[in-house]
Amino acid sequence: MGETLALYGHLIAARIRGQLQYRSSLVIETVGLCVVSFLDFVVILVLFANVQRLADWTQPEIALLYGIATLAFALTDLVVGQLDWLSSWVRDGTFDQMLLRPRGTLFQIVSSDFQLRRFGKIAQGIAVLVYAIAALNIDWTPARALMLLVTIPASAVIFISIWVFTICIVFWAVDGREAANAFSYGGQFLAQFPMNIYDRWLRRFLGYVVPIAFIAYFPALFILGKPDPLGLPEILQFAGPAIAVIAALAAGWMWRFAVRHYQSAGG
Amino acid sequence: MPIIELEDVRKDFTVTRKTGRLRRERSVVHAVDGISFAIERGTIVGYIGPNGAGKSTTVKMLTGILVPSAGRIEVCGLVPTEQRIPLARRIGVMFGQRIQLWWDLPLVESFALFRHIYGVEADRYQENLRTFRELLELDPFLQTPVRQLSLGQRVRGELTAAMLHDPEVLFLDEPTIGLDVVAKQRVREFLLRANRERGVTVLLTTHDLADIERLSSRILIIDHGRLIYDGDIGALKARYGTERVLVVDLEESGPPLRLDDARVVRVEGPRQWIAFERERTSAAKLTAQVAAQAALRDLTVEEPEIEDVVRRIYGSPPGAVR
Numbered sequence: 001m002g003e004t005l006a007l008y009g010h011l012i013a014a015r016i017r018g019q020l021q022y023r024s025s026l027v028i029e030t031v032g033l034c035v036v037s038f039l040d041f042v043v044i045l046v047l048f049a050n051v052q053r054l055a056d057w058t059q060p061e062i063a064l065l066y067g068i069a070t071l072a073f074a075l076t077d078l079v080v081g082q083l084d085w086l087s088s089w090v091r092d093g094t095f096d097q098m099l100l101r102p103r104g105t106l107f108q109i110v111s112s113d114f115q116l117r118r119f120g121k122i123a124q125g126i127a128v129l130v131y132a133i134a135a136l137n138i139d140w141t142p143a144r145a146l147m148l149l150v151t152i153p154a155s156a157v158i159f160i161s162i163w164v165f166t167i168c169i170v171f172w173a174v175d176g177r178e179a180a181n182a183f184s185y186g187g188q189f190l191a192q193f194p195m196n197i198y199d200r201w202l203r204r205f206l207g208y209v210v211p212i213a214f215i216a217y218f219p220a221l222f223i224l225g226k227p228d229p230l231g232l233p234e235i236l237q238f239a240g241p242a243i244a245v246i247a248a249l250a251a252g253w254m255w256r257f258a259v260r261h262y263q264s265a266g267g
Numbered sequence: 268m269p270i271i272e273l274e275d276v277r278k279d280f281t282v283t284r285k286t287g288r289l290r291r292e293r294s295v296v297h298a299v300d301g302i303s304f305a306i307e308r309g310t311i312v313g314y315i316g317p318n319g320a321g322k323s324t325t326v327k328m329l330t331g332i333l334v335p336s337a338g339r340i341e342v343c344g345l346v347p348t349e350q351r352i353p354l355a356r357r358i359g360v361m362f363g364q365r366i367q368l369w370w371d372l373p374l375v376e377s378f379a380l381f382r383h384i385y386g387v388e389a390d391r392y393q394e395n396l397r398t399f400r401e402l403l404e405l406d407p408f409l410q411t412p413v414r415q416l417s418l419g420q421r422v423r424g425e426l427t428a429a430m431l432h433d434p435e436v437l438f439l440d441e442p443t444i445g446l447d448v449v450a451k452q453r454v455r456e457f458l459l460r461a462n463r464e465r466g467v468t469v470l471l472t473t474h475d476l477a478d479i480e481r482l483s484s485r486i487l488i489i490d491h492g493r494l495i496y497d498g499d500i501g502a503l504k505a506r507y508g509t510e511r512v513l514v515v516d517l518e519e520s521g522p523p524l525r526l527d528d529a530r531v532v533r534v535e536g537p538r539q540w541i542a543f544e545r546e547r548t549s550a551a552k553l554t555a556q557v558a559a560q561a562a563l564r565d566l567t568v569e570e571p572e573i574e575d576v577v578r579r580i581y582g583s584p585p586g587a588v589r
Contacts, residue, residue: 003386010383018371093365099332101384102355263348264334265281 004107011111019116026116033120037074040192041066041128055197056229060135062193064224067129068148068216069191072155074121076184080160082113083184087170087177090262099263106164106255136224144223147237151219154244155191158215161247162187168258183210191215196229203230214243268344269305270436270468271329276302276338278324278492298324300492301338308435311462311469313479313500316489322472325489326438329470330360343435356385359434359467361425361442368413374424375409378431385432392431399427402457419450426457430467437461439471443478455481476571512569513541513553518562526556537564 019026044066048059057065086109089095098108138144166183169176187210195203195217206212214236221228222237278299286292299321306312316322327333328340331347331354340347345354361367368377382392400406403423408416416424422442429437442458443451459482461467473479479486479500486503488496496503513529516538523531529543543553550568557563 007383010380014369014372014376014380017376018369021371093362096327096332097362097365097367099351100330100355100358100360102352102386103384104352260334263332264336 007103008107008111012114015112015114016116029117030120033117034124035120037070037121037124038127040070041124044192055194057194060132061220061224061226063128063132064136065194065216065220066192067125067132068151068155068220069188071122071125071129072152072215073159073188073191074118074125075152075156076159076163077121078114078118079156080110080163081115081118082109083163083167084177084181086167087174090170091174095262105259106252138223139225144225147219147222151216151240154240155215155219157244158211158240158247159184159187161244161251162210162212164251165247165254168254171258171262187212187215191217194229211243211247214240268308270308270343271304271306271470272339272341273305273325273329274303274339276325276328276340277336278321278328278333279336297492299328299335302489302492302494303338304487304494304497306468306470308468309462309466310485311458311471311483313483313486314470314472314489315474315476315479315486316472320489321492322489323440326360326440326470326472330358330438331355356432357434358436358438359429359432360438360440361429362440364441364444366413366421366425367428368421368424370414371412373410373412374405374416377413377424378428381428381431387432391433395431395433396427399430402460403427403453419446419453422446422450422454423457426454430461433465434467436468436470439469439473441473442471443473443475451475451477458482510542510571511545511550513543513550513557514567514569515539515541515554515557515563516565517557518564521561524557524560526553529553 041063044059044062047054048062052058054062086095089098095105098105101108163180163184166180167177169180190198190202190206191212195206195213198206203213218237219240220226228234228237276299277297280296280298281293282296283291283293302321302325314322314325324333328335329342329347331351334348342354343357345357347354368374369380372380378396381387382389387395400409403426405423405427408420408424411420413421413424426442437458439458443454446454455478458469458471462469469482471478471482484499486496486498486500487494512532515524518537520537523534524539524541526541528548529541531539532542533540541553541557543550554563554566557566
């Protein structure tokens with residue numbers, strides 16, 4: 001384990017050294033990503049310029065949901081964003097080369113890239129989160145502070161698991177990336193809004209099938225001390241970390257299954 | 268005990284083809300159709316055949332990328348796909364057209380990363396790197412980013428990367444493709460030394476008959492997924508010949524030249540094609556003979572192609588091979 005982490009460190013450090021060769025383009029890309037991703041939040045601001053509340057949620061409350069979801073997804077993107085390349089890696093034989101090295105394939109993918117510019121999106125997530133907290137006047141208790149601290153990594157793990165699980169489709173259909181993106185990028189979008197604005201079937205889907213509801217909605221209810229508009233059991237507000245573990249196990253199982261399929265079908 | 272063993276190995280691919288807007292037709296392709304052979308430790312074996320014959324599929328099964336549809340494979344006493352990671356530590360693989368090195372890093376940094384990935388001890392790594400730096404003359408471009416290397420330099424880097432962890436078997440897919448004559452020779456010499464001094468078993472696929480002639484004592488020829496020849500190269504040459512062709516452009520058209528130890532196989536105006544055996548005469552001797560008979564403008568030597576050899580095997584009476 002320690003040896004694997006050290007190897008991750010070596011590989012990521014090499015990626016970072018490569019990017020630091022082009023400092024000015026790195027700065028431009030980072031700032032650019034920060035500004036572009038901020039446009040998503042501008043949409044929400046425009047929305048609230050016209051309405052006072054959205055399904056009983058105020059603008060700073062939505063900003064809290066948005067901040068948690070965006071920060072968790074930005075961390076996800078930093079760690080596994082290169083999964084977007086998996087279909088071309090399968091097609092051009094790069095994935096075959098990963099099978100020739102004495103390391104797990106998923107580990108090799110995770111350690112194959114680390115785009116510093118993605119910190120632009122992380123910065124944007126943090127900025128919105130800070131704004132929300134400043135505007136909300138939250139009654140901070142140790143439990144609520146702990147909830148916020150635990151939710152960010154747990155939600156990132158849920159996003160990572162969804163991404164890994166769904167991208168496995170490219171081992172069956174090499175052009176299946178778009179379908180997987182509907183869940184990864186689409187999941188991020190849906191997590192930014194309260195679950196009670198969605199239709200019943202979509203709510204169930206986001207609660208029981210793809211666990212998007214646990215990313216920002218349930219933790220935010222607890223942090224805000226807000227009664228659940230859907231009247232769901234309070235225990236769900238604490239379920240994030242457990243859901244993260246289950247999702248990670250499911251994603252790991254799916255990955256192994258998919259790679260084994262690839263090895264017998266032969267790309 | 269052989270280090271590589273295959274027993275009636277098959278690999279089928281299901282290919283779906285669009286036949287209409289929605290209709291698809293499925294068909295099964297037998298990429299490898301029942302192959303058995305064994306390779307002893309410390310040998311260099313050439314694995315050759317035309318494009319699409321099943322060479323790469325075999326290598327992918329031997330290195331743990333693909334699971335065979337049927338049959339048994341053992342490499343270093345391991346079942347490749349089931350013991351992929353332990354096997355990966357004991358084999359080295361180099362694909363001529365693929366890049367394993369880190370594109371934007373200096374060559375030496377790629378080596379350092381390979382050391383960590385394979386968990387090679389520092390002492391052994393330093394010693395191996397010193398050896399390969401000398402053998403492959405890496406020093407002039409050790410600090411150059413890989414993207415700036417010439418093909419020949421990159422291949423030398425790739426070979427080093429494949430050897431840093433002291434593999435017992437080296438799988439090479441077209442290691443000399445695209446290289447100039449000098450670079451090819453350097454790669455061949457390196458492989459011979461690695462084999463002689465380190466006892467590395469080498470299985471190489473190639474289109475270049477010269478690779479095979481200089482390196483391996485035994486060749487396997489595969490076509491349409493089946494092994495059509497397994498034996499030493501000398502016997503193959505004796506049976507099918509390895510004729511080279513000297514193409515000469517004369518100043519004027521004329522009758523076919525009369526030459527010792529060679530024959531004119533084609534005449535087209537002032538151009539004549541002269542077939543000869545490397546063992547019996549040389550291009551230099553022939554050129555002298557030609558020049559003595561006619562004014563010579565230009566000449567080239569054509570090497571026999573793998574495809575020709577395979578075609579000749581097929582042209583021979585059934586049962587003549589295997």
